[in-house]
Amino acid sequence: MSHVDLTKALASWSTDPDELARVSVDRSGVSPAGLPDLVVFAKDVDDVQRTVAYAAAHNVPVVPRGAGSGVAGGAVAGAGTIVLDLSGLNRIVEIRSDEAIAVVEPGVITAHLDEAAAAHGLRYAPDPASAAISTIGGNIATNAGGLRCVKYGVTRDAVLAVDAVLGDGTLVSTGRRTLKGVTGYDLTSLLVGSEGTLGVVVGATLRLSPLPVSTATASAFFATAEDAVAAVTAVQRRGLRPSTAELLDQATLVAIDEADGGDLHTRGEVFLLLQTDGYGAEAEMAVAEQVIRPLATSVETTTDPDVAARLVATRRAALPAIERHGRVLIEDIAVPRSRLAETVTAVASIAAATGVRIFVFAHAGDGNLHPIVLADSAPAEQVDRAVAAIFEHAIAVGGTLTGEHGVGVLKRPWLAAELGDPVLDLHRRIKAVFDPAGILNPGKAIG
Amino acid sequence: MSHVDLTKALASWSTDPDELARVSVDRSGVSPAGLPDLVVFAKDVDDVQRTVAYAAAHNVPVVPRGAGSGVAGGAVAGAGTIVLDLSGLNRIVEIRSDEAIAVVEPGVITAHLDEAAAAHGLRYAPDPASAAISTIGGNIATNAGGLRCVKYGVTRDAVLAVDAVLGDGTLVSTGRRTLKGVTGYDLTSLLVGSEGTLGVVVGATLRLSPLPVSTATASAFFATAEDAVAAVTAVQRRGLRPSTAELLDQATLVAIDEADGGDLHTRGEVFLLLQTDGYGAEAEMAVAEQVIRPLATSVETTTDPDVAARLVATRRAALPAIERHGRVLIEDIAVPRSRLAETVTAVASIAAATGVRIFVFAHAGDGNLHPIVLADSAPAEQVDRAVAAIFEHAIAVGGTLTGEHGVGVLKRPWLAAELGDPVLDLHRRIKAVFDPAGILNPGKAIG
Ligand SMILES: Cc1cc2nc3c(=O)[nH]c(=O)nc-3n(C[C@H](O)[C@H](O)[C@H](O)COP(=O)(O)OP(=O)(O)OC[C@H]3O[C@@H](n4cnc5c(N)ncnc54)[C@H](O)[C@@H]3O)c2cc1C
Ligand SMILES: Cc1cc2nc3c(=O)[nH]c(=O)nc-3n(C[C@H](O)[C@H](O)[C@H](O)COP(=O)(O)OP(=O)(O)OC[C@H]3O[C@@H](n4cnc5c(N)ncnc54)[C@H](O)[C@@H]3O)c2cc1C
Numbered sequence: 001m002s003h004v005d006l007t008k009a010l011a012s013w014s015t016d017p018d019e020l021a022r023v024s025v026d027r028s029g030v031s032p033a034g035l036p037d038l039v040v041f042a043k044d045v046d047d048v049q050r051t052v053a054y055a056a057a058h059n060v061p062v063v064p065r066g067a068g069s070g071v072a073g074g075a076v077a078g079a080g081t082i083v084l085d086l087s088g089l090n091r092i093v094e095i096r097s098d099e100a101i102a103v104v105e106p107g108v109i110t111a112h113l114d115e116a117a118a119a120h121g122l123r124y125a126p127d128p129a130s131a132a133i134s135t136i137g138g139n140i141a142t143n144a145g146g147l148r149c150v151k152y153g154v155t156r157d158a159v160l161a162v163d164a165v166l167g168d169g170t171l172v173s174t175g176r177r178t179l180k181g182v183t184g185y186d187l188t189s190l191l192v193g194s195e196g197t198l199g200v201v202v203g204a205t206l207r208l209s210p211l212p213v214s215t216a217t218a219s220a221f222f223a224t225a226e227d228a229v230a231a232v233t234a235v236q237r238r239g240l241r242p243s244t245a246e247l248l249d250q251a252t253l254v255a256i257d258e259a260d261g262g263d264l265h266t267r268g269e270v271f272l273l274l275q276t277d278g279y280g281a282e283a284e285m286a287v288a289e290q291v292i293r294p295l296a297t298s299v300e301t302t303t304d305p306d307v308a309a310r311l312v313a314t315r316r317a318a319l320p321a322i323e324r325h326g327r328v329l330i331e332d333i334a335v336p337r338s339r340l341a342e343t344v345t346a347v348a349s350i351a352a353a354t355g356v357r358i359f360v361f362a363h364a365g366d367g368n369l370h371p372i373v374l375a376d377s378a379p380a381e382q383v384d385r386a387v388a389a390i391f392e393h394a395i396a397v398g399g400t401l402t403g404e405h406g407v408g409v410l411k412r413p414w415l416a417a418e419l420g421d422p423v424l425d426l427h428r429r430i431k432a433v434f435d436p437a438g439i440l441n442p443g444k445a446i447g
Numbered sequence: 448m449s450h451v452d453l454t455k456a457l458a459s460w461s462t463d464p465d466e467l468a469r470v471s472v473d474r475s476g477v478s479p480a481g482l483p484d485l486v487v488f489a490k491d492v493d494d495v496q497r498t499v500a501y502a503a504a505h506n507v508p509v510v511p512r513g514a515g516s517g518v519a520g521g522a523v524a525g526a527g528t529i530v531l532d533l534s535g536l537n538r539i540v541e542i543r544s545d546e547a548i549a550v551v552e553p554g555v556i557t558a559h560l561d562e563a564a565a566a567h568g569l570r571y572a573p574d575p576a577s578a579a580i581s582t583i584g585g586n587i588a589t590n591a592g593g594l595r596c597v598k599y600g601v602t603r604d605a606v607l608a609v610d611a612v613l614g615d616g617t618l619v620s621t622g623r624r625t626l627k628g629v630t631g632y633d634l635t636s637l638l639v640g641s642e643g644t645l646g647v648v649v650g651a652t653l654r655l656s657p658l659p660v661s662t663a664t665a666s667a668f669f670a671t672a673e674d675a676v677a678a679v680t681a682v683q684r685r686g687l688r689p690s691t692a693e694l695l696d697q698a699t700l701v702a703i704d705e706a707d708g709g710d711l712h713t714r715g716e717v718f719l720l721l722q723t724d725g726y727g728a729e730a731e732m733a734v735a736e737q738v739i740r741p742l743a744t745s746v747e748t749t750t751d752p753d754v755a756a757r758l759v760a761t762r763r764a765a766l767p768a769i770e771r772h773g774r775v776l777i778e779d780i781a782v783p784r785s786r787l788a789e790t791v792t793a794v795a796s797i798a799a800a801t802g803v804r805i806f807v808f809a810h811a812g813d814g815n816l817h818p819i820v821l822a823d824s825a826p827a828e829q830v831d832r833a834v835a836a837i838f839e840h841a842i843a844v845g846g847t848l849t850g851e852h853g854v855g856v857l858k859r860p861w862l863a864a865e866l867g868d869p870v871l872d873l874h875r876r877i878k879a880v881f882d883p884a885g886i887l888n889p890g891k892a893i894g
Contacts, residue, residue: 096785097684098680098684098784098785099783099784099785100683100784101783121684121686142629143629143633145627149627150626153600153604154627156633156636157600157604166873170869172867172869172870172873173867173870174870176781176845176846176847177783177845177846178781178782178783178813178814178815178845178846178847178850179597179781179784179813179814179815180592180596180601180781180810180813180814180815180847180850180851181781181846181847181849181850182589182590182640182847182849182850182851182852182853182854183847183848183849183854183858183862183865183866184854184862184865184866184870184871184874184892184893185637185640185641185645185874185877185893186590186603186633186636186637186639186640187637187870187873187874187877189603189633189636189637190632190633190634190636190637192633193629193632193633194632198632209688210683210685210686210687210688211686212686213686233545236547236657237544237545237568238657239568239657239658239659239660240657241656241657241725276726278688278725278726278727278731279723279725279726279727279728279730279731279734280725280726280727280728280730280731281726281727283726283727284725284726284727287726334625334626334627334628335625336546336548336624336625337545337546337547337626338543338545338546363627366625366626366627367625367626367627368625368626368627398623398624398625399623399624399625399628400623400625400627400628400629400630401630402628402629402630403625403627403628403629404627404629405629406629407629407630407631411630415630415631418630418631419630419631420619420620422617422619423619423620423621423631423634424631426613426619426634426880426881427631427632427634429880430632430634430877430880433873433876433877433880434873445631446631446632
């Protein structure tokens with residue numbers, strides 16, 4: 001379809017096959033069938049409304065797109081679709097230090113907002129490892145998490161209000177500029193994490209938080225994952241509130257060392273990066289160190305920001321380092337905190353039983369694991385078996401398919417197993433309220 | 448209607464007029480027209496499903512009820528309704544210290560959960576001033592706030608999962624036991640704050656948090672509300688994270704002194720209670736004190752828990768002390784933090800212009816004010832004018848009708864002014880998804 005009735009009203013769009021190919025994929029490795037019809041580069045909210053209204057009238061699926069850094073296939077777009085690229089709507093409209101809020105367009109890069117906030121002594125707390133490339137709109141659509149979430153919450157906790165274009169092209173504003181408010185239903189939280197299936201996010205009011213006055217960092221090594229998890233549990237049970245608690249397994253340490261010439265993997269089996277922050281950072285870390293020491297093979301603490309930054313950078317290097325070994329499937333299960341240790345063990349057993357190479361790192365403080373499956377390390381059916389076994393385990397222990405990446409297209413087959421049919425049915429009926437024509441990212445998130 | 452087809456299947460219910468009168472009202476002062484037909488005292492989830500399914504089949508409105516401590520008229524029930532009293536479902540099913548979660552029935556009293564958590568070194572953070580009487584189900588249905596919310600979040604932030612009976616009697620479970628998770632839409636947040644109009648909450652999984660190791664408390668007096676608000680703003684701008692920041696105006700101080708024989712009102716015009724907590728509580732308070740001192744007429748700080756407890760009790764005594772003066776309308780507006788000072792001033796001007804007595808206390812840290820209007824202090828039309836003017840001001844400065852109490856029946860006339868018609872329409876269509884027969888608390892929250 002040529003969509004000329006649409007494009008004649010737009011400032012920027014493309015049907016160039018290279019452009020279409022670029023915007024048809026994200027970082028999931030999913031290959032769509034065919035190329036989209038068109039990519040619209042939205043320059044204002046009118047462009048978004050116009051595109052969605054046109055799509056509703058002509059029954060054409062619209063795939064909202066931020067930076068395409070998603071890893072669940074949420075932004076993947078095949079033949080017969082229109083890609084609605086929001087990355088050009090990238091203005092930080094306002095930062096108010098006295099209210100600690102920011103008003104932004106959806107295409108703002110996460111890290112850019114954080115930097116702009118820093119100029120006011122503030123920060124944007126949700127910090128996905130992809131912050132340098134992902135957009136706020138994509139973060140909202142996936143309810144992105146990150147390293148600081150264990151203390152400061154996920155994207156949902158930072159979103160006060162959203163402007164969204166619904167499936168018929170209507171623009172609505174949900175939420176408010178106040179920190180509290182209970183007038184009406186929480187449509188803002190409903191839009192957060194809806195992966196572009198309920199509305200296109202065209203603006204957001206976000207809560208900022210103060211930059212912590214000081215941060216203390218511990219790096220600890222353990223003989224087993226059980227010991228490392230026991231340390232995190234002990235820290236939390238002791239009433240400490242770490243701002244980061246990241247676990248990396250041996251395979252991940254090896255991959256990082258191979259990439260950067262370091263020696264982490266020689267220093268222990270499992271690595272834990274723990275941080276505390278605020279006025280009591282050092283006092284809190286002193287207690288954490290006491291709690292960790294009996295379980296660890298070594299612990300070092302520091303308040304030197306450069307050393308801490310290097311350690312955090314090491315953690316952020318995990319995924320790229322693993323990706324050097326080949327195509328990866330990035331899993332993202334979350335389990336109740338008390339089931340974390342057995343889950344790390346279960347993933348290792350699954351890897352052994354299927355012969356599939358799996359690396360594990362985890363936001364250990366909130367029970368969110370990333371088993372990274374090397375997709376070509378074994379025959380496809382073994383890889384499928386391994387992935388299925390990981391999901392089955394997560395659901396069996398009361399966990400979830402996805403802690404922060406979203407369902408996209410990749411996790412749809414498991415949706416009913418987690419949600420159950422009555423709840424899934426409720427989802428479909430809610431979707432119909434927001435998107436009667438069913439044109440907003442159909443086939444994603446809720447199947 | 449006699450509802451005998453329903454009652455023959457129930458263990459506990461009443462049609463006694465005294466019982467019906469008791470359960471027909473809450474703490475809003477709203478008088479319903481006539482008595483409900485029946486009150487059902489639910490003893491298990493089956494009772495709830497049976498009652499709701501019956502009501503749907505016979506088109507009878509059901510009014511879910513916790514403790515009836517609500518102040519917006521959400522639990523008020525008139526002729527032709529069935530009151531569904533959840534207060535008997537009051538078991539704390541499970542507290543897991545290693546996961547820091549609790550599983551509860553809806554009738555658990557808020558303070559009981561907090562006490563039970565304390566035995567594990569944990570607490571239930573949301574602490575409405577009514578914690579000693581309100582239920583968790585009511586807190587969830589209203590998204591209740593409290594003194595600690597400024598640092599620890601409102602009820603929504605503590606609710607991981609909900610079991611709810613929808614308007615056709617179906618039982619659904621939303622959310623999960625994990626701290627993070629993005630499978631599906633956030634139906635849990637949608638149910639939180641829905642005031643019994645989308646589902647009856649019959650169970651919840653709640654996040655607990657560690658008891659802070661130490662708390663520091665400041666009591667400060669100011670010559671004007673502007674100065675007090677400026678102090679709170681300065682504290683937050685400085686990057687401090689107070690765990691409590693409560694402001695009381697002169698009228699409120701007088702009322703408290705009259706009730707308990709104290710001398711607060713002689714010590715300054717406006718009182719601010721500020722707390723910091725955690726490992727850095729004292730260091731953080733030392734900075735807060737520096738920031739506050741130039742603006743205050745006096746500041747005292749303490750780490751003595753008894754002194755702190757007395758100060759917090761003073762704050763909690765504000766509403767009962769005011770209620771000694773007569774029937775009150777408890778308003779609950781929230782405004783952007785930067786508009787708090789002018790809002791306090793605006794309320795004073797409204798009181799002066801209308802001749803209505805209005806007391807003000809506020810969760811100043813998050814811009815949530817409680818103007819308490821003495822209902823018989825002026826002719827009814829003046830009182831109406833004053834209340835209208837307060838709401839108009841709130842909306843005009845980008846604020847909201849209700850920060851934490853809910854819309855109930857009292858704030859319905861203002862709903863469209865805040866939400867706008869397209870968003871209100873979206874609410875009605877969502878309501879129809881959850882409650883096709885329209886029998887769950889009709890006429891409340893969304894009108
Ligand atoms: C190296 C790397 C590290 C990562 N680390 C993390 C991490 O730590 N935590 C984490 O949560 N994720 C992480 N991710 C995943 C990804 O970055 C996030 O999901 C991010 O939120 C996606 O943002 P995006 O702008 O790239 O969105 P896209 O990939 O473009 O889109 C993601 C989804 O959101 C929808 N969408 C995008 N913009 C809008 C909009 N304006 N309105 C409506 N829907 C929209 C799309 O349709 C799609 O469903 C990582 C990815 C990589 C490659
Ligand atoms: C002295 C005093 C101080 C207060 N302080 C605060 C405060 O600091 N912060 C604050 O937020 N509120 C405060 N309140 C208001 C009130 O206590 C809260 O709104 C509380 O959450 C109501 O709980 P409840 O169990 O009494 O609910 P109810 O009053 O019985 O009901 C409130 C609403 O919730 C619905 N509901 C109740 N239970 C359920 C259920 N299980 N499923 C579905 N719907 C249900 C009802 O239909 C109604 O709409 C105060 C009230 C008083 C009297």
